[in-house]
Amino acid sequence: MSNSDQIDYWNGKAGEKWVLHAERLDALLAPFAGAVLDRVALIEGEHVLDIGCGAGALTLKAADQVGTTGQASGVDVSEPLLALARKRAEDRHLSARFERADASQYRTRTEMDALISRFGVMFFDDPVAGFANLKQCLKPGGRMTFACWQSLAENDWARAPLEAALPLLPAPPAPPPPGTPGPFAFADQDRVVKILSDAGWSDIEIEPWRGNVTLPGDTAEEAAGFMLEIGPVARLVAEAGINMALVRAALFDLLSQHAGSDGRVPMPAAAWIVSAKAQ
Numbered sequence: 593m594s595n596s597d598q599i600d601y602w603n604g605k606a607g608e609k610w611v612l613h614a615e616r617l618d619a620l621l622a623p624f625a626g627a628v629l630d631r632v633a634l635i636e637g638e639h640v641l642d643i644g645c646g647a648g649a650l651t652l653k654a655a656d657q658v659g660t661t662g663q664a665s666g667v668d669v670s671e672p673l674l675a676l677a678r679k680r681a682e683d684r685h686l687s688a689r690f691e692r693a694d695a696s697q698y699r700t701r702t703e704m705d706a707l708i709s710r711f712g713v714m715f716f717d718d719p720v721a722g723f724a725n726l727k728q729c730l731k732p733g734g735r736m737t738f739a740c741w742q743s744l745a746e747n748d749w750a751r752a753p754l755e756a757a758l759p760l761l762p763a764p765p766a767p768p769p770p771g772t773p774g775p776f777a778f779a780d781q782d783r784v785v786k787i788l789s790d791a792g793w794s795d796i797e798i799e800p801w802r803g804n805v806t807l808p809g810d811t812a813e814e815a816a817g818f819m820l821e822i823g824p825v826a827r828l829v830a831e832a833g834i835n836m837a838l839v840r841a842a843l844f845d846l847l848s849q850h851a852g853s854d855g856r857v858p859m860p861a862a863a864w865i866v867s868a869k870a871q
């Protein structure tokens with residue numbers, strides 16, 4: 593279990609872009625931090641670990657909830673994102689700790705009450721081994737709650753811009769085989785249940801989350817610019833080397849149709865909020 597592709601990816605340009613756009617990404621993903629924290633229901637004094645914590649937005653919210661008698665920590669493979677997470681904690685005078693490690697092989701110094709994650713657990717080459725390891729980080733009876741995306745087809749915010757860009761490609765890229773590590777790897781909830789139960793978790797519950805996410809930017813033009821910077825379209829454009837101006841125009845056309853009266857662009861999104869217990 594090496595996870596080396598993802599480790600390289602998140603320490604390269606992707607990590608740098610997430611740092612650059614961290615505030616805007618946190619605004620986009622804010623509803624899911626709320627959904628995870630509502631479900632896991634942390635109490636003061638608890639010890640909680642955020643898996644694939646990135647720039648630490650969820651960890652810092654958890655730190656507020658567990659208070660000074662508790663401890664919130666984050667683990668991630670991306671050094672640029674962890675540097676920002678540490679700076680944010682320092683700026684907010686929060687004692688959250690951040691450690692660079694592959695979560696699928698990580699061991700905590702003390703047993704945790706809870707594990708949480710916002711879109712940070714879909715990147716393991718061997719998810720059963722990864723989740724079996726994570727279970728060892730919890731006290732017996734400890735709990736885990738994470739958010740992961742439903743399928744690309746259910747996530748218009750990511751799918752529609754991709755479809756707008758596809759006709760501009762010389763040939764459509766082959767979709768990755770189901771289960772390939774990546775943002776949509778946990779789209780199939782039966783697969784998630786199987787992974788967690790094979791890894792020894794119990795009381796597995798999966799709740800659908802459906803709603804709108806508002807794309808970053810005050811206008812459709814700014815939202816189109818953002819989609820060219822980060823996410824599935826940006827990756828496609830970089831890999832295929834297609835004409836950026838044409839893609840920008842296609843995205844602008846599409847997003848203008850979704851823009852509200854304030855100019856901002858809300859689009860449908862769908863995630864799973866997954867909970868389980870360590871026996």
Ligand SMILES: C[S@@+](CC[C@H](N)C(=O)[O-])C[C@H]1O[C@@H](n2cnc3c(N)ncnc32)[C@H](O)[C@@H]1O
Nearest residue numbers: 602644645646668669670694695710711712715
């Ligand atoms: C989509 S980002 C989410 C970041 C953060 N949870 C948030 O909501 O802002 C996915 C994160 O998972 C991290 N990641 C990927 N594979 C990992 C692994 N094996 N162990 C720890 N973190 C990992 C990436 O570095 C990245 O920060």
